Amino acid sequence: MTVKVSVVIPVYNAEPYLPRCISSLVNQTLKDCEFIFVNDGSSDGSKAIIERFGCCDKRIRVISQANGGVSSARNTGIRHARGEYVGFVDVDDYVAFDMFYNLYKAAVEEDCDIVASNFQVRQDGALIMAKYPFPTNKKLTRGYIREHVLPYMLRSDDFNTACTKLYRRELLESRGIFFPEGVKLGEDGIFNMAFLSVAESMRYLSYAGYHYCEVEGSATRNAAKSDYYQRVLEVYQAEPPSVYIEVMAPHDISRLKSIKLISNVLDNIHIYLNESSLPLGSRLRYVKGMVAHQAVRESLPYYWEEKKNVLGSYHKLLLFLLRRRSLLGIYVLTGYSRYRNRNSGGKRNENHDVCS
Incomplete structure (x- = not known):
């Protein structure tokens, strides 16, 4: 079988989520896929569950390694991938049955290095559809990527996630592009900046086939164990890829990084004030x-x-x-916002990234 898409799924102690995730993959309408599950040192029955599904579907591959984290597991999957394109799914999420058909079709129609799409997530009682301000369903050139997409990534985390994209494997290999290991948050953004810095073409689909599911202890919610602001500062202080110096003035780079910093601070305010496992005083x-x-x-x-x-x-x-540093006012206002969202039960559209 010629593999059109390699899907890499890092797995660490994921017994409760594996059946749903695997079922959404093996039932893809695009049949020429391989599903690379990287068992990242799981101590539960995750490996046995994957192998049981693998007995019925030979497209499932299991690679076991000592625990090294999500980036390490994804990099292992990239090294073992055989498809024309590579995609990523987090094990506690699931995808629509036509997701990889739609993304692969879009990639080969325009011979694109990368295809991106939207995703859905239920957060604080509201169903969020993540969308991005790029032209849809058309080939975007290297010039457009440099002028619009790369600056957008510098000013916002919205487009970071690797889970809603397909990447040309040949380009990943020839340029040696991997996820940074030892990074707690933001690894997807670093990976995408590196890839988009060398990509010649991109396509963005107005389609949401990826369903992000917030679970207890997820990277974006586990405030009790993570110093998110320190990581935000590291991103703010880090030098962007060298391509940015070629296409932007230093003042504009600083301005966009400042905008991203405040966006992250606003997100962190909501995350920490909503983290019930921490004492209120600590928050x-x-x-x-x-x-x-x-x-x-x-x-x-x-x-x-x-x-x-x-x-x-x-x-x-x-x-x-x-601006006024009114801690009491911030606490009251964000509390009201959480109450309103829980009781609205409505849907809303946002440019908001929750996959790091």
Whole structure:
């Protein structure tokens, strides 16, 4: 069988989620796939579950290694992939049956290096559809990627996730592009920046086949064990790939990085104030430290100037409280927002990334 798409799935102690994830993969309408499950040192029955499904479907491959983290497992999968394109799925999520058919079809129709799509997630009681501000269903050139996509990634985390994209394997191999290991958060963004820096073409589909499922202890919610703001600072202070120096002025690079910093701070405020496993005092002290940090104070004017004409009343008030360093006001306002979202039960569209 000629493998059209290799799907890499890192697995670590994922017994409860594996049957749903595997079923969504083996029932893909694109049959010429291989599913590479990298058992990353699991101590539960995950490997046995994968092997049981593999007895009925020879497209399932299991590779076991000592625990090295998500990036290490994905890199192992890349090295073993045989498909024209490589995609990624997190084991606690699932995909629509036509997802890889749609992405692969779009890739070969325009001979693209990368194809991206949307995703869905239920968060705080609301169904979020993540969308991006790029032209849909057409081939985007290297010039467009440099002028629009790469700057967008510098100013926002929205487009970071690797789980809604297909990558040309030949380009991954020839340029030696892998996920950074030893990074707690943001590895997807680093990987995508590296790939898009060398990609000649891209296609963005107005389609959402990936279903992100928040679970207890997920990377984006496990605030009790992670210092998210420290990682945000590391990203803010790090030098971007060299291609950025070629296409942007230093002032613009600094401005876009400042906008991303404040966006992450706003996300972290909601995550920490909603983290019930931490004592309230600890949560408030953490938020107070973020709000008072010099980098945040210096970046706030850039964010306000960029967003002031598009922000709703809630975010304008939150920024006002952030500028005033009003911890009590921030706590009351975000609490009201959580209450409203839980009781709305509605749907909303956002440019918001939850896969790191």
